[in-house]
Amino acid sequence: MTDTVGDTTGTAVTALRDLDTSHVSDALDRLGIAGQCLGIMPLDRSFRLAGPAFTVRYVPVGTDPGSVGDYIDDLDPGTVVVLDNAGRMDATVWGDLLTATAARGGIGGTVIDGVCRDSDRALELGYPVYSRGRWMRTGKDRVRVDGYQVPVTAGGVRVEPGDLLLGDADGVVAVPASRADEVIAVAGQIRDAENRIRADVEQGSPLMTARAIAGYHTLQTRTRSAD
Incomplete structure (x- = not known):
């Protein structure tokens, strides 16, 4: 080895x-x-x-x-x-x-x-x-x-x-x-979106608003390819 x-x-x-x-x-x-x-x-x-x-x-x-x-x-x-x-x-x-x-x-x-x-x-x-x-x-x-x-x-x-x-x-x-690059790229996007939400909340934004701006509720939703 x-x-x-x-x-x-x-x-x-x-x-x-x-x-x-x-x-x-x-x-x-x-x-x-x-x-x-x-x-x-x-x-x-x-x-x-x-x-x-x-x-x-x-x-x-x-x-x-x-x-x-x-x-x-x-x-x-x-x-x-x-x-x-x-x-x-x-x-x-x-x-x-x-x-x-x-x-x-x-x-x-x-x-x-x-x-x-x-x-x-x-x-x-x-x-x-x-x-x-x-x-x-x-x-x-x-x-x-x-x-x-x-x-x-x-x-x-x-x-x-x-x-x-x-x-x-x-x-x-x-x-x-075989899918490591893809998973890591998506995980990075999710991490960055959560960081933005956290920063917005710390600046006084309501969590609901910060989540909506970052598209939080779709971050984990399974992607579907077009038929």
């Missing part, structure tokens, strides 16, 4: 960092894209992440216990690890050693459709972990890796390798790589 995120993706990630998940969520709604990862929240409200997805899918063990995975040393800085553990709350797939290694390697963060453990280490290192919760029981001999860099599900959203993830205090959104 290379040492840095590709130039095109890097430009999109830089633009994404200037947005909040609410801006991107509204843009996804406007464009008819399902990208809001339900129920996956940060361990700490101060956490933020933005970067391209490296995906790992887990399944229950069978007669062959398999492995929970040795992948972390090979990832590019800035990558966001997306772990699909089918929303399981009874077995972890991320803990202390992975957090320490990821933080040292400049990994952008971790998103888990499931639970993590050793949460104090993530807080200590300021490493962004987003999950459905925390619980201490290991996934070893309970789940195994079924695939790397395959389509996965996170909070009901399909995430493919290279899709862009943005996380903040309100949760995580996933942006399809």
Whole structure:
């Protein structure tokens, strides 16, 4: 693997960092894209992440216990690890050693459709972990890796390798790589309109008037192409 995120993706990630998940969520709604990862929240409200997805899918063990995975040393800085553990709350797939290694390697963060453990280490290192919760029981001999860099599900959203993830205090959104520029452009328009409304209100304008001038009530309305 290379040492840095590709130039095109890097430009999109830089633009994404200037947005909040609410801006991107509204843009996804406007464009008819399902990208809001339900129920996956940060361990700490101060956490933020933005970067391209490296995906790992887990399944229950069978007669062959398999492995929970040795992948972390090979990832590019800035990558966001997306772990699909089918929303399981009874077995972890991320803990202390992975957090320490990821933080040292400049990994952008971790998103888990499931639970993590050793949460104090993530807080200590300021490493962004987003999950459905925390619980201490290991996934070893309970789940195994079924695939790397395959389509996965996170909070009901399909995430493919290279899709862009943005996380903040309100949760995580996933942006399809093929539509990243479009989503980011619309999200920027929404952010700028909200900033104008806020400025107008702070100058004494009624909120209803400020919203009407900025076209607020159509900002999230899904666009429809002409037949």
